[in-house]
Amino acid sequence: xxxxxxxxxxxxxxxxxxxxxxxxxxxxxxxxxxxxxxxxxxxxxxxxxxxxxxxxxxxxxxxxxxxxxxxxxxxxxxxxxxxxxxxxxxxxxxxxxxxxxxxxxxxxxxxxxxxxxxxxxxxxxxxxxxxxxxxxxxxxxxxxxxxxxxxxxxxxxxxxxxxxxxxxxxxxxxxxxxxxxxxxxxxxxxxxxxxxxxxxxxxxxxxxxxxxxxxxxxxxxxxxxxxxxxxxxxxxxxxxxxxxxxxxxxxxxxxxxxxxxxxxxxxxxxxxxxxxxxxxxxxxxxxxxxxxxxxxxxxxxxxxxxxxxxxxxxxxxxxxxxxxxxxxxxxxxxxxxxxxxxxxxxxxxxxxxxxxxxxxxxxxxxxxxxxxxxxxxxxxxxxxxxxxxxxxxxxxxxxxxxxxxxxxxxxxxxxxxxxxxxxxxxxxxxxxxxxxxxxxxxxxxxxxxxxxxxxxxxxxxxxxxxxxxxxxxxxxxxxxxxxxxxxxxxxxxxxxx
Ligand SMILES: [Zn+2]
Numbered sequence: 001x002x003x004x005x006x007x008x009x010x011x012x013x014x015x016x017x018x019x020x021x022x023x024x025x026x027x028x029x030x031x032x033x034x035x036x037x038x039x040x041x042x043x044x045x046x047x048x049x050x051x052x053x054x055x056x057x058x059x060x061x062x063x064x065x066x067x068x069x070x071x072x073x074x075x076x077x078x079x080x081x082x083x084x085x086x087x088x089x090x091x092x093x094x095x096x097x098x099x100x101x102x103x104x105x106x107x108x109x110x111x112x113x114x115x116x117x118x119x120x121x122x123x124x125x126x127x128x129x130x131x132x133x134x135x136x137x138x139x140x141x142x143x144x145x146x147x148x149x150x151x152x153x154x155x156x157x158x159x160x161x162x163x164x165x166x167x168x169x170x171x172x173x174x175x176x177x178x179x180x181x182x183x184x185x186x187x188x189x190x191x192x193x194x195x196x197x198x199x200x201x202x203x204x205x206x207x208x209x210x211x212x213x214x215x216x217x218x219x220x221x222x223x224x225x226x227x228x229x230x231x232x233x234x235x236x237x238x239x240x241x242x243x244x245x246x247x248x249x250x251x252x253x254x255x256x257x258x259x260x261x262x263x264x265x266x267x268x269x270x271x272x273x274x275x276x277x278x279x280x281x282x283x284x285x286x287x288x289x290x291x292x293x294x295x296x297x298x299x300x301x302x303x304x305x306x307x308x309x310x311x312x313x314x315x316x317x318x319x320x321x322x323x324x325x326x327x328x329x330x331x332x333x334x335x336x337x338x339x340x341x342x343x344x345x346x347x348x349x350x351x352x353x354x355x356x357x358x359x360x361x362x363x364x365x366x367x368x369x370x371x372x373x374x375x376x377x378x379x380x381x382x383x384x385x386x387x388x389x390x391x392x393x394x395x396x397x398x399x400x401x402x403x404x405x406x407x408x409x410x411x412x413x414x415x416x417x418x419x420x421x422x423x424x425x426x427x428x429x430x431x432x433x434x435x436x437x438x439x440x441x442x443x444x445x446x447x448x449x450x451x452x453x454x455x456x457x458x459x460x461x462x463x464x465x466x467x468x469x470x471x472x473x474x475x476x477x478x479x480x481x482x483x484x485x486x487x488x489x490x491x492x493x494x495x496x497x
Contacts, residue, residue, distance in 0.1 A: 007483035008232035008462070011123065012176070012183045012218070015064070015131065016211060017057055018191030018446060020240035021048045023200060024457040027208055035216030040233050040461045049458040049469040050396070053410035053426075054078075055239035056280035056447040057191065058100050058108050058132060060471065064236070065133040066116040067475030067491030071416035073113050079264060079277035080419040081287050083297040096296065097275070099264050100132075106149065108132050119475065122484045123182035127175035129168050130186035137184075143171045152188075159196060159440075161189035165207065169214040176221045187211055191241070194444040199241045232481055235459040236474065239280065239446045242429045242453065248320050249435035250276045250284055250425070257314050259288065265437055277421065280447020281432035285421030286315075301422040302329040311423070312336055320431030323380055323404075323449065325411050326423045333411050340377025346370070346412050347389075367494070371395045371408050381407045393494075397468045405454045406470065413492070426450065466496035 025048075027033050028041055051060050052069055058078045059070035070076050078100045085096030100108040112135055120126050120136030128134055128142045139145060144167065155164045165187050172185045190211075193203045215235070222228040254261035254274050262275040278284040288306065290298030303326030306312055315324050316338050325335040333344040349368050370389040375381075382403040390398065395408045404426075414420050427433050429452055432445040446453045458469060462481060472493030479486050480495045 008230055008481055010181050010183075010227060010231040011119075011478060011482055012172075012231060012233045013064070013119070013185070013478075014172075014211075014215065014233070014235040015061070015184070015186045016190050016208075016235065016237050017186060017188045018194055018239060018241050018444075019237035019457060020199065020242075020452055021455040021457045022240075022452075024208075024237075024459075027205075032205070033208060033212040035212045035219065036235060036459065039215065039219040040235060040459050043461040045460060045463045045465075047458040047460075047464055047467070047469055049236065049456050049471055049474075050400070050406045051237075051239050051454050051456050051471050053407075053414050053449045053454070054279040054283045054447045055449070055453040056283070057238055059279070060238035061131065061133050062112070063470070063472040063493065064238075064474050065118040065120075065131075065135075066113075067472050067486075067489075067493040068116065069410075069413035069416070069472060069492050071413035071420065072490075072492055073116070074417045074419060075108075075111060076414050076417040076420040077277055077279040077283070077285055078108075079279060080285055080417075081262075081275050081277055081297075081421075082419050083287055083290075083293075083300065083422075084295065084418065086296040097262075097267055097277075099277075101264075109134055117486070117489055119182060119184070119478070122479055122482070122486075125178075125180045126182040126184070127171070127178075127180045128184045129171045129175075130164075130188060131184050141180075143175070144168075155192070161192045162207070162210075164192075165189040165210065169210075169217075172214065173217060173221060176218055177225070179225065179227070194241050195442045196440060197443060198243050199444050231461075232478065233461045234474070234478065235457070236471070237456045238471075240451075240453045240455055241444045241446045242282075242450070244281075244432050244443055244445045245430045246320055246432075247281075247435035247438075248318055248427065248431055248433050250278070250286075250315075250318075250433050252435070253314065253318060254286075257311070259311065263437075276433075278434045278447075280445065280453070281434045281438070281442055282427045282445040282448030282450070282453055284425050284433045285419075286311075286423040286425065287421050300327055300420075303327060303334045303423075304329055306422060315423070315425065320428050321425055321433075322428040323426040324423055325415075325426075327415050333415055335380050335407075335411060337378070337380030340375055340380050342373060342375040342380050344408050344412055345372045347372070367392060371412065373408050383407075393468070396470060400468055403451055404449050405451050407449055410449060410454075464496055469496050 082096040118136040128137045175183045251261040251263040259274040260272045262272040273289045275287040335342045373387040426448040476495045
């Protein structure tokens with residue numbers, strides 16, 4: 001990778017969990033975030049980027065740190081089931097079913113693949129605050145590592161998320177004073193307060209302003225140390241968010257249809273033949289037990305078989321279910337809405353274009369792939385165009401401003417993971433896919449493939465002119481700006497300028 005003229009020596013990465021691009025842009029334009037505007041946006045740019053599917057904390061962090069999709073990293077949700085490894089939950093063994101919520105978040109850190117280099121590997125002195133992707137970060141530099149489970153649990157029950165952010169601010173400023181080369185700081189409170197209230201509640205807006213004040217102080221620290229010019233500051237989010245008016249009880253509907261359903265926390269149910277593993281509550285993975293399976297629940301059940309079983313028809317009739325996607329017997333991805341059906345196929349550019357590749361097993365540089373998309377009836381993804389042999393970049397550009405941004409590539413990548421469901425559901429705006437056992441009740445939703453969940457702000461104090469950016473592009477772009485070379489590593493992203 002060529003180096004840039006403006007090699008930055010330091011990198012400060014601020015990740016504000018759960019910030020919709022539209023809201024952030026309006027706050028900047030209205031002068032509500034004066035420090036971020038003056039010291040970051042006005043020195044560089046505020047872009048609209050696209051996150052990944054599922055658009056949820058955890059899986060959506062992977063792209064920033066490793067440059068790959070959640071499907072590539074085999075982390076397709078905050079809850080998942082591995083059909084081939086599933087057994088009845090066992091106290092001492094990993095049972096092939098997982099939720100990263102609460103204290104189980106620790107197993108997320110263990111599941112992040114260790115064969116990828118992360119941002120931490122490229123800088124000599126680093127600090128990490130709250131972020132769960134800690135591969136490459138020395139344990140002593142994971143500043144909140146030992147306290148995070150306790151303060152997150154405390155905040156979960158007491159709703160004192162402001163206190164959690166305040167600890168982050170203190171660590172951020174201290175690490176900046178210490179001169180660390182790379183500082184990663186996650187602010188969780190916009191997401192958690194939004195879930196408790198609404199995406200623009202007074203509590204959420206106050207949190208934005210507090211983060212802005214913290215950034216102002218951070219810049220003063222850098223100015224005092226005379227290192228502002230050599231520091232790349234990047235502020236972004238893992239996903240957007242929508243207000244929720246209706247919870248859809250997917251497990252209840254599956255039970256009623258005769259497909260007795262496992263779901264958190266009821267993962268000990270006897271005689272279950274299906275499972276719903278929900279993420280951000282705007283998406284869920286659905287798994288169906290293959291009766292002939294010798295081990296676990298068998299292989300992925302093809303879309304066609306589930307269609308014959310009546311599962312697809314029963315789900316898509318539910319008000320608020322926007323998309324039901326699955327994998328065809330041919331390896332293609334099929335996406336169904338009430339009005340029509342779409343088919344995504346992916347071929348390698350340099351081999352026989354007519355020969356489909358197994359999406360579940362393909363592991364190639366995404367740039368060598370070509371995507372086609374066709375639909376019957378009303379286009380479920382709302383593009384209204386049949387596409388043939390698009391590059392991944394072209395597929396991004398063509399769908400950027402649509403109701404399902406980057407839907408072609410995002411649906412393809414999620415099915416690369418063995419842990420992805422037979423079916424993947426994405427809810428419409430205003431709905432989520434979990435009606436019971438969510439304490440406290442969630443009043444906002446993310447996780448889906450809709451634009452409000454997928455579009456995120458990308459703010460840098462160095463101008464990025466490119467208009468079509470994925471979160472997987474941040475990793476190579478940042479390393480390029482800091483003069484590092486990553487050419488030997490597989491990534492799904494590319495450098496944007
Ligand atoms: Zn959330």
